[in-house]
Amino acid sequence: MNIKQLEVLRTLLATGSTVASAKAMGLSQSGVSRMLQQLESDLSITLFVRDKGRLIPTPEATVLGRDAQNVLLAIERMSGHAEDLRNGAAGPEIVRIGLPSSMWENFAPAMLIDYVRDFPGVRIETFFETTTAITKLVEERVIDLGFLRIEGETGPSIAIDTVASGESVCVVPENHPLAELPEINITHLRNVPLILIGRQRPNRMALDQAFKRAGVKQMVKIETHTNSSACSYVAHGLGVTIISSFYANLYRHLPVVHRPFVPRATQEFGLVRAAGVPLSIAAQALSGALKKQIQLSQREQ
Amino acid sequence: MNIKQLEVLRTLLATGSTVASAKAMGLSQSGVSRMLQQLESDLSITLFVRDKGRLIPTPEATVLGRDAQNVLLAIERMSGHAEDLRNGAAGPEIVRIGLPSSMWENFAPAMLIDYVRDFPGVRIETFFETTTAITKLVEERVIDLGFLRIEGETGPSIAIDTVASGESVCVVPENHPLAELPEINITHLRNVPLILIGRQRPNRMALDQAFKRAGVKQMVKIETHTNSSACSYVAHGLGVTIISSFYANLYRHLPVVHRPFVPRATQEFGLVRAAGVPLSIAAQALSGALKKQIQLSQREQ
DNA sequence: AGAGCTATGACGAATATGCATAATATTGCG
DNA sequence: CGCAATATTATGCATATTCGTCATAGCTCT
Known part of the structure; x- marks a missing residue:
């Protein structure tokens, strides 16, 4: 596997033909054809079906095309850094933090108000992403810090500092009949429209299993991937x-209430950074601001 | 630049000598020496100082070594996925839609209220992502529909239906002095703390250039990647x-106002789907519901 | 002196790449 | 509808380039 093969995969997925790819890449069509073959051989995976003189991408090609793009982006970043090093450019310190999408509205600004005043020379870059994306961004050193829900094992490249916890709750409209209950269990949710998140993730699968064991069929109306959108739908x-x-x-602030959900489950949330990489003073302070804001957000109950 | 060169850089930084690296990589010492030279030449950067028969890494080597590691990690992830694919792993109709992160709070629920009632048997999956991610999700057939801002060219695999437009505005707190102006230009923003989005994207670069041409230095306090978080910070x-x-x-609903920003710029927004792929009835109806909600959201001005 | 290091000349094997072409499919025109 | 023109992918063949080793020189340290 080599870099040009990955570029070929990326370009083929974008253009759909070896001729157009060759033109876009400044190569010959036969070169593109060969490189695709070599990549398929190297990976032992069919990336394109040859159908009537056309190349049809397989599902595998779309999956690995994304990976190829990540490789190429990492290479571009490296080239960009080399360019910067050659040009001797340097700007203000930037501290980068990844937060769950659900935290942009009030949490992030509240966290940053004092911080921005205390660190006037520091530029902050915020990313609102999924847990998976935040983990990757930390691993790849794209961001200095991340806040996420701790799920299963993380690799040795990530250092985690547990800073918060929660329990599973059922969020219902405040005028809903279920809002009168002190707690909500699965049988309460029979024939109730559900908005569920985290499809195919371990915690979601555990929930699906609990419904199955209780003999209650889930009436899922909406699948979504952020807690924020789920609450808004509610x-x-x-x-x-x-x-x-x-x-x-x-x-x-939304017209909803939440009640403990049975079977009980708890969650832990942590601050993540790349293992073995010391944080700058500014990043440490942002870490502190984050922890403080978390305490505030959970204490006011 | 090639993959093995990056492995050489990584190994050299770990071992400190070409002899040890050659042994670790199963190569000859001279091969390692040459590949280091080639990488230095390709990058036009000295990565190691040759001092008394020893290789001393330069600061550049440590910076780029990190990048090299990121590339190699991305490659390993790709190989891992290929391995998974080689080893090999129905329900209700699901309609999947990708929307900008900024639209979860009121837009998405409003869009879905009538739809859910009209299509009781359909399950909806919502993704709140960046324009780039939405485009990819559409291309990869992960989602049926996407709504995004139209930026530059998209490939032939995407069909776009322009459904909305906008102009650049400056969003300020409602009690801000700039809120009194009928329009805001770059000179008004001298020494004003800025919250900017889309770093390194074309439209952002155009804005950066406009500041440069106007001779106004941007006082960026926060970089972020969603319109929603930017408005919340404001x-x-x-x-x-x-x-x-x-x-x-x-x-x-936020305590902010927006004023036309000069130099003027306009934006177009569209509905995207995979070209040549007919939408299901349910997906078409969701498309209709989206268009209708867009009209509502922009008309109430 | 001996061991260990880096760099380089010379050389051969392996790989990359383009030209030309075959086979097949699609499109456009009479 | 039939046929020529066009477009696509794959492959034989030849050539250029790259990759990598062996052998060795020069330097440093013990």
Whole structure:
């Protein structure tokens, strides 16, 4: 496997033909054809079906095309850094932090208000991403810090500092009949429209299994991938959702209430950074600001 | 630059000598020496000082060594996925839609309220992602539909239906002095804390250039990647931001106002789907619901 | 002196690449 | 509809380039 093969894969997925790819890359069509073959051989995977003189990407090609793009982006970043080093450029210190999408509205600004005043020379870059993306961004050193829900094992390249916890709760509209209950269990949710997140992730699968064991069929109306959108759908009467109280506490301004969900489950949340990499003073301070804001957000209950 | 050169850099930084690296990599010492030279030549950067028959890494080597590691990690991930694919792993109709992160709060629920009632058997999956991610999700057939800002060229695998437009506006806190102006130009923003999005993207670079031509230095306090977080930062007094009126109209509930920004720029927004792939009835209806909600969101001005 | 290091000349094997072409499919025109 | 023109992918063949080793020189340290 070599870099040009990956570029060929990327370009083929974009253009759909070896002729167009060859033109775009300044190569011959036969070169492109060969490199595709070599890559398929190197990976022992068919990336394109040859159908009537056409190349049809396989599902594998789309998956690995994304990976190839990541490799090429990393190479571009390296080339960019080399360019910067050759040009001797340097700017203000930038501290980069990744947060769950659900935290942009009030949490992130509240966290940054004092910080920006205390560190006037520091530029902050915020990313609102999924747990998976945040983990990757930390691993790749794209960001200095991340806050995420701790799920299963992380590799040795990540250092985690547990800073918060929550329990599973059911979020319902405040005028919903289920809002009168002190706690909500699965049988309460029979025939209730559900808004669920984290499809195919371990915690979600555990929830699916619990429904199955209780003999209750889930009436899922909406799948989504952020706690924020799930709560908003609930607030608009589209159904009820099951999330961590940590996030539910961020949405107190919505006309919803949350009740402990049975079977009980707890979650842990942590601060992540690349293992073995010391944080700058500014990044440490941002870490501190984050921890402080977390305490505030969870304490006001 | 090739993959083995990057492995050489990584190994040299770990071992400190070409002899040890050659042994670790199963190469000859002279091969390692040459590959280091080639990499230095390719990058036009001295990575190691040759001092008394020893290789001393330069600061550049440590910076780029990190990048090299990122590239190699990305390659390993790709290989891992290929391995998974080689080893090999129905339900209700699911309609999947990708929206900008900025649209989860009120737009998405409002869009879905009537839809969910009209299509009770359909399950919806919502993704809130960046323009780039949405384009990819559409191309890869992960999602049926996407809504995004149209930027530059998209490939032939994407069909776009332009459904909205906007102009660049400056969003400021409602009690800010700039809120009194009928329009805001670059000189107004001298020494004003800025919250900017889309770093390194074409439109952002155009804005950076406009500041440069006007001889005004940007006082960027926060870089972020979603319109929503930028507006929230503005509402909390952390600075002002420049975004499309399309998005600003989604945040009318915040204590901010927006004014036309000069130099003027306009934006177009469209519905995207995979070209040549017919939408299901349910997906078409969701497309219709999206268009209708867009009209509502932009009309109430 | 001996051991260990880096760099380089010379050389051969392996790889990359383009030209030309075959086979097949699609499109456009009469 | 039939046929020529065009477009696509794959492959034989030849050539250029790259990759990598062996052998060795020069330097440093013990």
